[in-house]
Amino acid sequence: MPIPTIEWADGKIRLIDQTLLPNEFKQIYCDDLETVWEAIKSLRVRGAPAIGIAAALGTVLGIWKSQADSYTAFADELAKVTDYLGTSRPTAVNLFWALDRMTKTAESHQHVPISQLKQVLLNEALVIIEEDRAMCRAIGKHGLQLLSEGDTILTHCNAGGLATSDYGTALAVMFTAHEAGKNISVYADETRPLLQGSRLTAWELMQAGIEVTLICDNMAAQVMKEGKIQCAVVGADRIAANGDAANKIGTYNVAILAQAHEIPFYVAAPTSTLDFSTETGDQIPIEERSPEEVTEGFGTRTAPEGVKVYSPAFDVTPAHLITAIITEKGIARPPYTLSLKGLVG
Numbered sequence: 001m002p003i004p005t006i007e008w009a010d011g012k013i014r015l016i017d018q019t020l021l022p023n024e025f026k027q028i029y030c031d032d033l034e035t036v037w038e039a040i041k042s043l044r045v046r047g048a049p050a051i052g053i054a055a056a057l058g059t060v061l062g063i064w065k066s067q068a069d070s071y072t073a074f075a076d077e078l079a080k081v082t083d084y085l086g087t088s089r090p091t092a093v094n095l096f097w098a099l100d101r102m103t104k105t106a107e108s109h110q111h112v113p114i115s116q117l118k119q120v121l122l123n124e125a126l127v128i129i130e131e132d133r134a135m136c137r138a139i140g141k142h143g144l145q146l147l148s149e150g151d152t153i154l155t156h157c158n159a160g161g162l163a164t165s166d167y168g169t170a171l172a173v174m175f176t177a178h179e180a181g182k183n184i185s186v187y188a189d190e191t192r193p194l195l196q197g198s199r200l201t202a203w204e205l206m207q208a209g210i211e212v213t214l215i216c217d218n219m220a221a222q223v224m225k226e227g228k229i230q231c232a233v234v235g236a237d238r239i240a241a242n243g244d245a246a247n248k249i250g251t252y253n254v255a256i257l258a259q260a261h262e263i264p265f266y267v268a269a270p271t272s273t274l275d276f277s278t279e280t281g282d283q284i285p286i287e288e289r290s291p292e293e294v295t296e297g298f299g300t301r302t303a304p305e306g307v308k309v310y311s312p313a314f315d316v317t318p319a320h321l322i323t324a325i326i327t328e329k330g331i332a333r334p335p336y337t338l339s340l341k342g343l344v345g
Contacts, residue, residue: 003027005162006045006053008126011064013057017044018162022203033062033081040088040095043194047163048237048273049132052094056125058085059102064118071110074117078106090285091246091314093238093275098128129165135270136167138328143173143233143268146324146331149182151230154220154258156189157248158200159235159268170235170268171204173326178210185211187229191248192217193294193311217250224261232258233326236269243319243336244281245269249312255321264323271327271344281316289313 006015013030019042020026028044030036036058039045045054062081068074082099089095105124109117147153153174160171167175177184186205191197198214205212215223223229232254236245245251245267258265278284291309295301303309325332325340332339 005050005165006057007129007165008057008060008122013039013054013061015039015045015054016162018046018200019044021162021199030058030061033058033084036061037085037088040085046196047159048092048094048235049135049164049169049270050162051089051092052098052272053125053129053132053165055085055095055098056102056128059099060118060122060125063121066114066118068114071114071117074114075106075110078103089287091237091287093278094270094272097272101128132164132270133166135272135328136161136164136169136172137176139169139268139270139326140167140172140176142328142331143266143326144176144180144182146231146264146266146326147173147177147182147184148230150184151177151182152185152187152228154187154189154223154229154232154254155201156197156217156232156234156251156254157191158196158204160201160204162200162204163235168204168235169270169326170233171201173233173266173268174205174210175208178208185213187213187215187220187223189215189217189220189250189254191250193297195297196248217253220254221257221260224257224263229261229263231264231266231323233266233268236267236273237314238278238284239267239269239274239325239340240278240281240284241274241276241337241340242280243322243325243332243334243340244284244316245319245322245325246281246284246286246314246316249315252315252317252321255317259321265317265321266324266326267317267322268326271329274327274340274344276341281318284314284316286315287313
């Protein structure tokens, strides 16, 4: 990404409004806690790593004007800020990982003056951004070894630079392969109902000069049957201790189809997406989105008035369908209960 997806600028959060892409490229500013919450909830900023960054920077915004004269009072304000941000989206564990990290950073510096503590928290948020950039590059490097010359990859939703601070997770594998000179191409699912695949992934890949073909979600089986896909690479918003992975709704479909056609199915995600407190995917909370995103997508009604709608934003792919999980620390393979813990020590 030539322009950062999300960054700290002049005491505000500056981010790319992803709801406007690809028709309009616009950066917006969040200067208070409520606008950060709205940006996360409305998907102006989205993707697990980017949500984590937004949460960290949002925490800084939330406490920056604090008048607390003791750490106890400051900690109370901080808890209210992090609790509020935690209500924005329940599935992406990076959100809660970042909020917890900010809280622990404050606790470990509770004896410094409050004015200095605010700067400590800002510095920690900036460190998270730099770590994320390095993480993206490392995921791409590890994932590169899974791709061969001439491979065509299927991906779902968007796990590129727009979902992180820099380079992406799933798309980092493709960007790295392209930069290494491998002749690869990509099929991108459009990803209903908000079309992150067509609006964002196709746009990013074209910007990078990677050959991309857009397909509707329900075309994946036919494309696989025709032998056009050598592997699938997707991102994740939360990975349970046993390797079950939550990602954008429709990912589970792709995994089942990949197994049926004997195609490797890879998940690319940072270790911050691992949730060892969640034993299996059955325990991952699944966000349900507004019915209007299905019935009136992008302002045009496509369903009868009053029809019932069920709109989960994510599904969980069981670990037995996942060929490997690519992280910044290496590649994990089944059994994931052992390999994932081995990666993080």
